[in-house]
Amino acid sequence: MNNLPAETRQNGIHYTLHGDSYLPDLDLPEKASAPIGCYGRMRKSYPAAYGRNDPEN
Numbered sequence: 001m002n003n004l005p006a007e008t009r010q011n012g013i014h015y016t017l018h019g020d021s022y023l024p025d026l027d028l029p030e031k032a033s034a035p036i037g038c039y040g041r042m043r044k045s046y047p048a049a050y051g052r053n054d055p056e057n
Contacts, residue, residue, distance in 0.1 A: 008015050008022060015022040036044070 004017055006017050014025045016025055
């Protein structure tokens, strides 16, 4: 096998050699908390209000 560089950068993306393939080094942004909203609060409260948490239902 040829001597391949362990790391490379193409089109602004940094790649690292894993085995015989280059995989991109991607980082996820930190998740910012967002407000749930009216319908999200209703959806969250529905199972508790109508007994949908029971394993028998």
